[in-house]
Amino acid sequence: MDTSTYKSEVAAAFDRAAAAYDRLGVEFFTPMGHRLVDRVAPLPGERVLDVGCGRGACVFPAAERVGANGTVVGIDIAPGMIEETTKEAARQGVGNVRLRVMDGERPDFPEGSFDVVTGSYSVIFFPDAPAALARYARLLAGRGRIGFTTPVFTDDTFPFLPPVFTELIPRELLRNLPPEWRPERLRQRFNSWLADPADLVRTLEGCGFRDVVCEDETVRLVAASGTAWVEWSHTQGMRLLWEHLGPADREALRERLVSSLDAMRVDDGPLTIDTAVRYVTAVAAR
Numbered sequence: 001m002d003t004s005t006y007k008s009e010v011a012a013a014f015d016r017a018a019a020a021y022d023r024l025g026v027e028f029f030t031p032m033g034h035r036l037v038d039r040v041a042p043l044p045g046e047r048v049l050d051v052g053c054g055r056g057a058c059v060f061p062a063a064e065r066v067g068a069n070g071t072v073v074g075i076d077i078a079p080g081m082i083e084e085t086t087k088e089a090a091r092q093g094v095g096n097v098r099l100r101v102m103d104g105e106r107p108d109f110p111e112g113s114f115d116v117v118t119g120s121y122s123v124i125f126f127p128d129a130p131a132a133l134a135r136y137a138r139l140l141a142g143r144g145r146i147g148f149t150t151p152v153f154t155d156d157t158f159p160f161l162p163p164v165f166t167e168l169i170p171r172e173l174l175r176n177l178p179p180e181w182r183p184e185r186l187r188q189r190f191n192s193w194l195a196d197p198a199d200l201v202r203t204l205e206g207c208g209f210r211d212v213v214c215e216d217e218t219v220r221l222v223a224a225s226g227t228a229w230v231e232w233s234h235t236q237g238m239r240l241l242w243e244h245l246g247p248a249d250r251e252a253l254r255e256r257l258v259s260s261l262d263a264m265r266v267d268d269g270p271l272t273i274d275t276a277v278r279y280v281t282a283v284a285a286r
C-alpha cells in the first residue's frame, strides 16, 4: 500500500468514527490528553499546536491553560474530527482555538510558529513519524516543547491494545487486515524508533530535540460493560480491524469480546482495563 492510500484509509476510518469518537462514555483518551497537557504545561499566552487532535482531548485543556492571550491550533487529517471539534469549541464558547484539516506529518506553518507541540495517540499513525518530528522541531520557537503519547508495544500484543487482548483476538483474524496494518508490519515500523525508549531518545535527539523524557504510566480505561467497550473499539485504531472482517468473523469476535470482557467485571460494576501509555516529552535543541 502506498503512503497516500494508507493515509486516505486512516482519514476515512477516523472520519466515519468522528461523531462517536471519545463520546461513548468510555474513559480513556480524555484523561490521557489531560495528563499529556499537564506534562508539557503550556503557559498563559503560549501558542500550542496539537497534531491529530481528534475530538480535542488535548485541545481543550491546552486552551484553558494558555488563556485568552494564547492560541491552540488543532489539526487532523479526518474532516469529521475537525467539524465535530469546531462545533464543540463553539458550544463551549472557547475563543482561542483554531481547527484545520491538515496532514499532521506535513504541517503547513512558518518556522517558529509555536511554543508547544502535542500529539496524543496520533503520531503512531504517521508512515514516517521521525520526519514529522524533525518538522515539529523547526515549528517550535526558542526552547519550545513537544509532548506525545503512544501505546506501550510488547511483542505479544495486538497493536494499539493492552496485552489482555492478545488472548481475546484470535491471531488468524489479523490476516484480514491490509498488509500495512498487520501486527508484524506495524511492529517493524514502530520498532524502528518507538518501542525501545533508548531508540526514542536517539530518534528525538536526531530530530532536533534534547532533554527527552520517556515515561510509562497506567491509564485506567473504564467502560460500562463489554458491549460498551466493543462499541467504543469501533471509534479508535481497532476500527481498522473491524472494517476488514467479514460479517461472520465480525459477529463471532463481537460475541467473544463481549462475554470475555463482561466476565472480567466485578459484581456488575464497570469494566476497567489498566493500560500502559508512554508519555514522551522533549525540548527543542537550540
Ligand SMILES: C[S@@+](CC[C@H](N)C(=O)[O-])C[C@H]1O[C@@H](n2cnc3c(N)ncnc32)[C@H](O)[C@@H]1O
Pocket: 007, 010, 011, 014, 015, 022, 029, 030, 033, 051, 052, 053, 054, 055, 056, 057, 058, 075, 076, 077, 078, 081, 102, 103, 104, 105, 119, 120, 121, 122, 125, 126, 236, 237
Ligand atoms: C487515536 S486518535 C487520537 C485523537 C486525539 N489526539 C485524542 O487523544 O483523542 C488518532 C487521530 O489521529 C488522526 N490522524 C491520523 N493520521 C493523521 C495524519 N497523517 N495527520 C493528522 N491527523 C492524523 C486521526 O484522524 C485521529 O483523529
